[in-house]
Amino acid sequence: MTRIALVTAFPPSTGSLNEYGFHLANAFAERADVEKLIILADQMDGVGEALNLDDKIEVRRVWRFNDWSTPLRLAGAIRQAKVDGVVFNLQTASFGDREIPAALGLLSPLLSRLRGVRSGVIAHNLIDAIEVEKTAIGNNAWRAGLIRMAGKLVTHLLLKAHYVTVTLESFAELLESRYRARNVYMVPHGTFPGPEVEVMPMERRDLIVSTMGKFGTYKRLERLIAAFTVVRDRYPDRGMVLRIGGTDHPAAQGYLSALQDMHAQDQDIEFLGYIEEAQVAPFFAASRLAVFDYDSTTGSSGVLHQAAGFGVPAAYPLIGDFIDVTEREGLSGFHYKPFDEASLSKAIEAALFDTVCADEIVRLNLAVSEALPMATVAAFHAGMLQQKRSGSRQIRPLSMQSV
Template sequence: MKLAIVTAYPPSKVTLNEYAYHLVKQFRKHQDVTELILLTDKTEGNKDLQFEEEGCKITVKECWSFNSYKTIFSVTKAINQTKPDSVLFNLQFMKFGDKKVAAALGLMLPLVCKLKRIPNIVLLHNILEEVDLGSAGFTSNKMMQKIYGFIGSTLTRLILKADTVAVTMQKYVDILEEKYNAKNVKLIPHGTFEIPAEPDYSLPEGPLQIMTFGKFGTYKKVEGMIEAVEKVRQSTGLDMEVVIAGTDNPNVPGYLAKVQDDYKHVPQVRFTGYVEEEDVPVIFNESAVVVFPYTSTTGSSGVLHQAGSYGKAVVMPDLGDLALLVQDEGYKGEFFNPTSVDSLAQAIEAIVTNDAYRLELAKTNYKAATAHPMSQIADMYVQTFQTIIEDKNLDNPKLNNANEVIL
């Protein structure tokens, strides 16, 4: 199979680029994939294609840019040129831009593939029905939220024109089937990026590192975490360091710089900035606790799967998709009220003052993470494509010729 993937890809800073890297890492080793065609956004640096193991040929075509109105045409042109057997879209609603028209035009690409009879799957990481538009940085205006809801429903119907829409949580399947009467939605779990050998769960010498990882400023805010750790220091006397690993959310530039200035009086608060792929294991392995300082959620959490793969205890808000992941996939954490610093402090303290409890959480999360390695996820996508191809009966020459149709 000659498989094309439409996605952002490292060193891109556009959302979901890390997920694409780990999918590619597994697809290239799959026995049924003969070539990968990466239809990516344009970046200044070279694409990260350094893999330890050998695999199939990878062709990169940088054919779209964030917020470009030409994406639908440039990606279609690249598909016409490369002639893939199948196309996978690695998407969320703001993948192609944070401007409404640019984002919507990009999301029409699965329909283009459907019209061209090219087997296609949309991996949809979130659905707007489960996004708190205010907390996620879209809009707090009630009227605008209704407008966004209407636009979101329209775009969802457009995305559902794909052959298959894969989502990472059963709740998403239920909503899409009930609200849109969709018959082509499939649950394919998020998967765990890397699954190292089971760790010994020991911690490095020095202060206990209380770490959070991601893009901050919208529904991920770190002020409460810093204040909570201060409270735990005061109540326990423990030596702890706050580690804020990541960058600003693109919608809130300058957020972390302001936090750093506002809390410069607080000792042992470290801002790492962007974490390169090779440095991710270090950040996780050195942490005692991984905190999710979220006020809402917008999809299945890649960070939770990473934390599990490194055998880490986690502190999570008891809301939305994180709570569902605990229920559906077997993760375990200490929950807190996302509106209360005291609640967050109590959750952190419960772990750092009880090493047996920390180990219990860490081992449970490692077990949950190992249940869905990315190799298994890649195989599920390949099997789904094979089913689509059989249904389309693409061995019929008349159907093969349909791939030549121009938009």
């Protein structure tokens, strides 16, 4: 039996990857070889809705976003938890949107290993794979260059964990070629389980277009709203609605409220704010189309996987990591030319009214989603944590079919 710590943002929280942490935790708790799972989670302001968690799961809120003391707090919490291994569920800004606290937090896997605790990292994105010029700091060349340099050092130190998994094959290839890493494994994102929802045929669904995310930087809404408006005005009597779920990106506070004020008179555009975990499935299942209009990508899109798993076709540009998801994971969708409003409006129109094609995309994506549930992801990590080898470079790849 194994005691595992999981370092992650955890709901109720607006921290990045909190939904992933929730579903991974539940998958660990379902395993007979896991005795106890201790979530080392982010601290919150206020009290959110209580979660119904397995008796094996204990949540300890020990670190705070943008806090320089996070690595010390985590090191102490891991020591007190007396665990056999720890999994860090991370992206580059998990611990902060300021460079120093974000980088310090990412040293935690190395500190854990130095204390003799077997440590694994789920790296949802990499600094090397982010188009920094398209982020909030892209107009500051000096700062962007500094982040690139610091990012390489942090990546080297992150790879000092016993093992690292990435969600895209291109990430694994980058780490192996650029950093000569030998402890990296590609484990796809996995599909979130959810409540049973009826996957209705397209022709029975209302003309609802949905999107979800943290908006204001490389995920913006102006182009989507304009493209939606073009299609809606072409079919004025069909009752089309655009539903926007999510929050501001930490680096773009006030973005959504300003946009909502701008479109306050448009009854066909709804700003729903943060979507609670229990409402994600009905949010997507009621839609005829989900749109993810990004200027760049920073990893395998969790909301795209959610949309696929809940039976709604998606429209997205074939750029960056969306290419990996499409060509290597096998997800399908309605594609359009990046940064092109007219192309996006054509994709929306095709998705809404070509119901035969949309139904086929739903069928294919559900099959892909069912092929890699979160239970398989948890099984991989449980197996890796139970290995007793001391040198990370001695670890040999595991077959996903064996877990």
